[in-house]
Amino acid sequence: MKHSDFLVIGAGVIGSAVACGLLRKSRSVTLLDEGGDALRASLGNFGLVWVQGKGQGARRYAEWCHEASEVFPEYAQKLQDETGVDLAYRKPGGLTLCHGEEEYQKRTQVLARLKNESRHGAYDCSMLRRQEIQQMLPTLTLGPGIAGGSYSPHDGYLNPLALLKALHTSFTLGEGAFCSGIAATNIYHEHGRFLVTTSKGKFSAEKIVLAAGHGVARLAAMVGMQVEVHPEQGQLMVTERTRPVLSMPISGIQQTAEGSFIVGLSKREIGFNTDTDTRLLKQMAQRVVNAFPALASLRIVRSWSALRILSADGLPIYQQSESCPGAYVVTSHSGITLAPLHQTLIADWIVDGVQPEEFESFGTRRFDVEKTA
Numbered sequence: 001m002k003h004s005d006f007l008v009i010g011a012g013v014i015g016s017a018v019a020c021g022l023l024r025k026s027r028s029v030t031l032l033d034e035g036g037d038a039l040r041a042s043l044g045n046f047g048l049v050w051v052q053g054k055g056q057g058a059r060r061y062a063e064w065c066h067e068a069s070e071v072f073p074e075y076a077q078k079l080q081d082e083t084g085v086d087l088a089y090r091k092p093g094g095l096t097l098c099h100g101e102e103e104y105q106k107r108t109q110v111l112a113r114l115k116n117e118s119r120h121g122a123y124d125c126s127m128l129r130r131q132e133i134q135q136m137l138p139t140l141t142l143g144p145g146i147a148g149g150s151y152s153p154h155d156g157y158l159n160p161l162a163l164l165k166a167l168h169t170s171f172t173l174g175e176g177a178f179c180s181g182i183a184a185t186n187i188y189h190e191h192g193r194f195l196v197t198t199s200k201g202k203f204s205a206e207k208i209v210l211a212a213g214h215g216v217a218r219l220a221a222m223v224g225m226q227v228e229v230h231p232e233q234g235q236l237m238v239t240e241r242t243r244p245v246l247s248m249p250i251s252g253i254q255q256t257a258e259g260s261f262i263v264g265l266s267k268r269e270i271g272f273n274t275d276t277d278t279r280l281l282k283q284m285a286q287r288v289v290n291a292f293p294a295l296a297s298l299r300i301v302r303s304w305s306a307l308r309i310l311s312a313d314g315l316p317i318y319q320q321s322e323s324c325p326g327a328y329v330v331t332s333h334s335g336i337t338l339a340p341l342h343q344t345l346i347a348d349w350i351v352d353g354v355q356p357e358e359f360e361s362f363g364t365r366r367f368d369v370e371k372t373a
């Protein structure tokens with residue numbers, strides 16, 4: 001049996017960031033991942049470090065994303081220096097384009113609400129008309145249907161596979177025990193310790209972190225927690241490479257450092273289904289061409305889908321078990337954006353019990369309140 005102070009189940013971007021954070025405080029951290037065919041959002045996402053538009057009706061979440069974006073440049077630089085992995089992180093600000101006046105008016109209302117909900121009206125994102133956006137994107141002509149859009153200086157993007165690789169490298173360099181290809185099957189809480197049976201032997205730990213993405217609900221139930229997450233499918237496609245023409249990420253459209261365009265504009269609730277739908281891909285491609293007619297000639301070279309991991313209200317769940325103290329659930333959408341906070345504030349909470357401000361917004365009790373209401 002392998003014993004450690006901390007055992008993290010799930011080596012996606014969330015479990016890996018938390019595990020790296022725990023290593024700052026303890027040399028004894030094990031990170032388990034089943035690998036193989038498991039559904040892994042960290043391998044199929046869009047790679048935005050994104051603030052604008054997030055957190056309507058949930059001020060703390062809007063702030064949480066903003067705080068992550070503020071520390072991201074230093075975080076990315078440190079991780080890159082330590083591991084030698086180029087994250088291709090850039091923070092030029094980001095745009096959301098509005099196709100037609102109706103979308104423009106709706107977006108204006110969304111931002112006005114976010115501004116109203118923010119502390120001291122400090123929400124920093126502005127609506128721009130078509131010409132102003134065109135000036136920001138001088139090398140790519142906007143289609144005639146673009147009425148304008150929103151711009152936030154806090155947004156950026158990176159290569160999400162590189163981020164995951166860097167986290168795994170950092171964890172291993174820090175002498176964490178990375179056990180891949182091992183599925184946790186059962187968890188027992190005995191004499192204040194956790195015993196985990198797996199596909200390859202037993203593990204024990206003083207504290208256990210469940211960051212298993214879509215596998216989290218099953219494991220959480222074993223330590224007395226009711227956690228519900230559901231899948232939302234997103235489809236992505238990537239084009240052949242071309243010269244650099246798009247200098248900032250747009251919600252759903254970006255050009256990578258290598259020159260490919262990645263398009264990710266869909267949301268479907270169709271259960272645990274990762275099939276791609278060509279009709280939907282066509283609609284997505286059409287929307288891109290409507291925004292930038294010059295991209296019509298680019299060939300699509302690959303498409304895939306991945307499943308977002310969403311709680312009932314779309315916000316993170318950070319919760320310690322009440323019946324089995326020492327067991328924690330950490331799951332969230334926006335796991336790329338929030339990586340620096342998972343590595344620092346969430347790891348510190350697990351080690352020292354110090355809770356970030358207004359932490360109850362992210363606990364499971366909020367669902368009890370909703371049910372009672």
Ligand SMILES: Cc1cc2nc3c(=O)[nH]c(=O)nc-3n(C[C@H](O)[C@H](O)[C@H](O)COP(=O)(O)OP(=O)(O)OC[C@H]3O[C@@H](n4cnc5c(N)ncnc54)[C@H](O)[C@@H]3O)c2cc1C
Pocket residue numbers: 009010011012013014015016032033034035038039040041042043044045046047048049050182183184185211212213214215216233234235264305306307308309331332333334335336337338
């Ligand atoms: C289409 C799409 C686009 C997205 N775009 C963005 C974006 O632009 N920006 C952003 O910030 N976020 C984005 N996200 C969200 C982001 O990808 C997720 O929040 C993040 O990847 C979740 O990471 P995770 O570690 O919780 O989950 P996962 O990556 O799913 O990892 C969970 C891990 O747990 C392991 N596991 C499960 N059960 C067990 C078990 N029993 N034993 C051992 N291991 C187990 C699995 O093997 C898996 O590796 C996007 C997501 C999708 C699907």
